[in-house]
Structure formats: structure tokens, C-alpha cells
Amino acid sequence: xxxxxxxxxxxxxxxxxxxxxxxxxxxxxxxxxxxxxxxxxxxxxxxxxxxxxxxxxxxxxxxxxxxxxxxxxxxxxxxxxxxxxxxxxxxxxxxxxxxxxxxxxxxxxxxxxxxxxxxxxxxxxxxxxxxxxxxxxxxxxxxxxxxxxxxxxxxxxxxxxxxxxxxxxxxxxxxxxxxxxxxxxxxxxxxxxxxxxxxxxxxxxxxxxxxxxxxxxxxxxxxxxxxxxxxxxxxxxxxxxxxxxxxxxxxxxxxxxxxxxxxxxxxxxxxxxxxxxxxxxxxxxxxxxxxxxxxxxxxxxxxxxxxxxxxxxxxxxxxxxxxxxxxxxxxxxxxxxxxxxxxxxxxxxxxxxxxxxxxxxxxxxxxxxxxxxxxxxxxxxxxxxxxxxxxxxxxxxxxxxxxxxxxxxxxxxxxxxxxxxxxxxxxxxxxxxxxxxxxxxxxxx
RNA sequence: GCGGAGUUGGUGAAGUGGUUAACACACUGGUUUGUGGCACCAGCAUUCAAGGGUUCGAUUCCCUUACUCCGCCCCA
Numbered sequence: 226x227x228x229x230x231x232x233x234x235x236x237x238x239x240x241x242x243x244x245x246x247x248x249x250x251x252x253x254x255x256x257x258x259x260x261x262x263x264x265x266x267x268x269x270x271x272x273x274x275x276x277x278x279x280x281x282x283x284x285x286x287x288x289x290x291x292x293x294x295x296x297x298x299x300x301x302x303x304x305x306x307x308x309x310x311x312x313x314x315x316x317x318x319x320x321x322x323x324x325x326x327x328x329x330x331x332x333x334x335x336x337x338x339x340x341x342x343x344x345x346x347x348x349x350x351x352x353x354x355x356x357x358x359x360x361x362x363x364x365x366x367x368x369x370x371x372x373x374x375x376x377x378x379x380x381x382x383x384x385x386x387x388x389x390x391x392x393x394x395x396x397x398x399x400x401x402x403x404x405x406x407x408x409x410x411x412x413x414x415x416x417x418x419x420x421x422x423x424x425x426x427x428x429x430x431x432x433x434x435x436x437x438x439x440x441x442x443x444x445x446x447x448x449x450x451x452x453x454x455x456x457x458x459x460x461x462x463x464x465x466x467x468x469x470x471x472x473x474x475x476x477x478x479x480x481x482x483x484x485x486x487x488x489x490x491x492x493x494x495x496x497x498x499x500x501x502x503x504x505x506x507x508x509x510x511x512x513x514x515x516x517x518x519x520x521x522x523x524x525x526x527x528x529x530x531x532x533x534x535x536x537x538x539x540x541x542x543x544x545x546x547x548x549x550x551x552x553x554x555x556x557x558x559x560x561x562x563x564x565x566x567x568x569x570x571x572x573x574x575x576x577x578x579x580x581x582x583x584x585x586x587x588x589x590x591x592x593x594x595x596x597x598x599x600x601x602x603x604x605x606x607x608x609x610x611x612x613x614x615x616x617x618x619x620x621x622x623x624x625x626x627x628x629x630x631x632x633x634x635x636x637x638x639x640x641x642x643x644x645x646x647x648x649x650x651x652x653x654x655x656x657x658x659x660x661x662x663x664x665x666x667x668x669x670x
Numbered sequence: 671g672c673g674g675a676g677u678u679g680g681u682g683a684a685g686u687g688g689u690u691a692a693c694a695c696a697c698u699g700g701u702u703u704g705u706g707g708c709a710c711c712a713g714c715a716u717u718c719a720a721g722g723g724u725u726c727g728a729u730u731c732c733c734u735u736a737c738u739c740c741g742c743c744c745c746a
Contacts, residue, residue: 226719228736228737229737231736231737231738282744282745283743283744283745284744284745287671287743287744288744288745304745305745305746335746337744337745337746339743339744339745340671340672340741340742340743341738341739342739342740342741342742343739343740343741344746345744345745345746346746349745349746350746351746353746418742418743429744434742435742482745484745493746494746502740502741503740503741503742504745504746506745506746507746508746509745509746531746532746533745533746534746535746536746537746559704559705559706561704562704591699591704592704592705592706593702593704593705593706593707594698594699594706595705595706596705596706596707597706597707598706599706600706600707607705607706609704609705611704611705621705623705
């Protein structure tokens with residue numbers, strides 16, 4: 226048997242419906258903020274990610290899917306979304322558009338060659354968005370708030386925003402030196418990973434889990450203390466705007482992010498949900514004011530956010546959030562003889578074109594088995610096509626939940642279905658948010 | 671890249687160095703010559719992830735590989 230590749234998943238059936246629903250919510254929220262969707266290629270020149278994401282990051286050094294195509298080009302499957310979006314921004318000269326800033330969002334698969342575990346896949350899906358062309362702290366606050374609002378609308382409760390500022394280039398370098406100075410004398414007390422980090426990326430020592438409780442860690446200098454005045458004012462404004470929007474957050478100096486391109490505002494969104502695996506950061510982002518210039522565009526400030534779609538689905542599942550997905554059908558047509566089957570074919574086609582979800586039997590099953598199938602599909606109505614009835618130009622239609630049966634003339638069938646489909650009570654149940662088609666009074670589901 | 675635990679039918683699983691691999695659910699058919707969901711009856715893994723080894727004999731022991739799950743690194 227040929228099986229799927231390691232770290233990949235098949236999404237189908239009920240899960241696919243949930244995915245579709247969640248994607249739609251994300252789309253709708255982002256469109257309220259006037260973001261428009263961008264679709265960029267799955268693969269790009271390897272160089273884009275090396276320069277964009279950062280030559281020294283783990284993502285680039287050990288997690289990319291690199292290959293050469295038949296023309297000898299060096300290709301990489303995208304490990305994240307921002308680099309490709311920025312490439313497109315530059316290549317399509319969006320900086321010249323009349324309307325600024327540029328707001329783009331995406332929801333697409335990413336590829337990282339990693340050992341799979343809970344909440345970690347090789348083919349993962351991320352949604353994210355980028356606000357390019359504004360350095361206003363309002364942009365920072367808004368980007369954070371969008372993420373929080375998406376999670377809120379989906380019904381997630383256990384989420385937490387951890388916020389920090391890395392400051393501008395100057396602040397960041399000063400801070401880096403201060404960290405090295407602080408940790409160097411104590412290097413023997415640190416774990417082996419941290420010993421490496423000291424040279425490579427000292428900021429990452431801060432979120433080490435092994436050394437977390439040690440004294441040196443607690444006494445470590447904080448990014449915020451090394452912000453120059455300008456960066457400090459900026460950070461204060463971001464916080465102010467967040468408060469205006471009613472977004473709760475916590476300043477966490479340990480949030481430094483693993484991608485090289487960040488400066489100023491960085492943030493992570495954590496899912497504090499019982500039963501969630503070790504990978505409880507479901508989203509993160511920050512400002513990347515230098516990246517566009519680094520990739521050959523004009524110097525342009527930007528900020529963005531990216532979130533794990535798969536991890537979001539896990540979070541929704543762990544919090545037992547019932548998504549309003551419709552997994553029943555409107556009508557099942559049962560038949561036995563060939564004339565009835567022909568009529569089923571005709572009627573199914575006709576009613577589908579008129580907007581109903583109609584199923585019939587494809588497996589030459591007995592009547593009993595067809596009823597079972599109708600049950601499994603949670604059909605709201607069933608019609609047993611009967612030659613005698615058809616001669617009279619009528620059918621017997623049964624409401625599955627009330628068990629009531631009506632004789633309806635074929636001409637009136639569409640009208641009958643329209644009238645009775647949602648008649649008795651809100652089909653959606655109390656947890657539904659389907660928003661439309663519900664005739665249960667003024668209640669908007 | 672490193673570490674731990676697994677892999678038995680469509681599903682949940684029990685089991686043992688020896689000739690029919692429990693049990694349950696699901697499924698299919700029948701009891702009911704065309705009106706279900708209940709009940710009863712019958713059927714449903716020559717096979718225990720793949721390959722190799724030990725053995726008279728392996729699904730059971732050993733090795734390798736693949737995959738899954740969990741963790742580290744890192745990240746979403």
C-alpha cells in the first residue's frame with residue numbers, strides 16, 4: 226500500500242467541513258479590516274528564504290525542502306508565508322499603488338522537514354496577514370487585535386497574548402551585547418543548547434525550558450530596559466491602542482521569536498487549553514521594517530502575523546467548540562423498480578438544480594438498506610417512489626423527524642419542500658451560528 | 671538531528687512459541703414476495719506493518735526498515 230508522506234494529513238468528511246467553516250470565518254474577519262487575499266507559489270527560489278527568513282535560522286538551515294528542478298534551478302518549498310508575500314509586493318510594485326498601506330492575507334500550506342509530533346506537521350497550513358507600508362503603532366495594535374478577534378469569534382477562550390518589543394536596530398544590538406555580557410561568566414551553568422545559543426542567537430537563551438528556573442535567567446537583562454527613547458514611546462503607543470480596542474495582553478520579555486527579520490513589536494498567541502500538546506503557541510508575528518529593503522525593494526515598514534491552522538483546529542477541538550457545520554441532506558429518494566429509478570434520476574436532478582441537497586441509491590440496495598442509508602445521511606425528508614403514486618402524479622413524502630407523511634402532487638413538491646424544510650423548529654440547535662436559512666423566528670442563528 | 675512508546679479485520683480491541691486468532695461495534699443478507707431505525711438468525715482477519723534472523727514450528731523472541739504517537743531542538 227502506498228501511504229501518505231510522513232507528517233502529512235488527509236482532511237476529508239466532517240473535518241473538511243470544519244476546515245471550510247473556519248477558513249470562511251478567517252476570510253470574513255479579514256475582509257472587515259479590508260485585507261485582500263494573496264496567493265503566491267508553493268515554491269520559490271531558495272535564495273528568497275535564505276535572505277528573507279534569515280541565513281542562520283533553524284527553519285532555513287535544517288528544515289527546508291530544497292531541491293533542484295530539471296533546469297538546475299535551486300528551489301525551496303515555502304516554510305512560511307511572509308517571504309513570498311514580500312517578494313510579490315516588490316515584484317508587482319505594490320508600493321506604487323495609489324491606495325496605501327497594502328493589506329494582504331493568505332491561508333496556505335507550508336513545508337518544513339521536521340520530526341512530527343503533536344501540533345507539528347511537515348505539511349502544515351498557516352493563515353496570516355501582512356500590513357505593508359505603515360510604521361504607525363496603530364498598525365501593530367490592529368494586527369494583534371485581528372488575531373484575537375478571529376479566535377474570539379470562533380469561540381476560543383483559553384488564549385493569551387504575549388507582547389514584547391525588540392526595539393530598533395540600535396536597541397537590539399545593545400541588548401544583545403548586554404545579554405552576552407550577562408551570561409558569559411555563567412556559561413558553565415547553562416545547558417548545552419544554551420551554550421551554543423550564546424554565540425548564535427543569545428536572545429533565544431531567554432525561552433530555554435531547561436534553564437528557565439535558574440537565577441541567572443531571572444536576573445537577565447530585559448529587552449524593554451534596553452529600548453532607546455524612541456522605541457519606548459512606540460511600544461507605549463502600541464499598548465495604548467490595544468487597550469482602546471479592549472485587547473488583553475501581557476508584556477513578556479521572553480518573547481523574542483526565532484526568525485531573524487523582526488524588530489520592535491513581537492508577539493505570540495498561546496493556547497492555554499488542557500490537553501494541548503507542548504506546541505501551544507498557535508500564532509505569532511511582529512514588525513519587520515528591514516525585510517523589504519533587504520529583498521531589494523524600497524525601504525518600507527511592515528508588520529504581520531502568522532498562525533497555525535492545524536493548531537487552531539486542535540485548539541477548537543480541545544475546547545469542545547461545536548462548529549456549525551451542516552452534515553445532513555434535505556431529501557433521499559428511494560426506489561425499487563427501474564421505472565421508479567428513472568423517475569428518481571429525473572427528480573434528483575431537477576430538485577438539485579432548484580437548490581435542495583438530494584441523494585438517492587447507487588448500490589441497488591433493498592428498500593430496508595435504502596432507509597438505513599437515508600438515516601445515515603440524516604435526510605430531513607424521504608420519498609419512496611412508487612409506480613402507482615407516480616401514475617397519479619403524486620408522491621408520499623415523509624418528514625424524518627416528525628414521522629408525518631403527506632401526499633403531495635409533483636407540481637407542488639418544490640413549494641412543499643420550501644415550506645416545510647425549516648418549519649417546526651430551528652434545525653441548527655442552540656449552538657448554531659449558521660446565520661442564514663433559519664426560520665426559527667427573529668433569532669439569528 | 672536526538673530520545674521514549676507503539677503498529678492485530680471497516681472500527682475499538684483481547685490473546686498465545688504449536689495446528690479454528692476472543693469479544694464488541696459497524697457492515698451485508700434473511701426472518702418480513704416493496705416502507706427502515708427494534709428483535710432474532712447467518713455471514714464477515716488462511717492473517718497479526720514490511721523484510722530478515724533464531725526455532726521442528728513465530729502474530730508471539732531478536733534485528734532492520736517504514737509509519738504513528740509523545741517529547742527535545744525549533745517553530746505555527
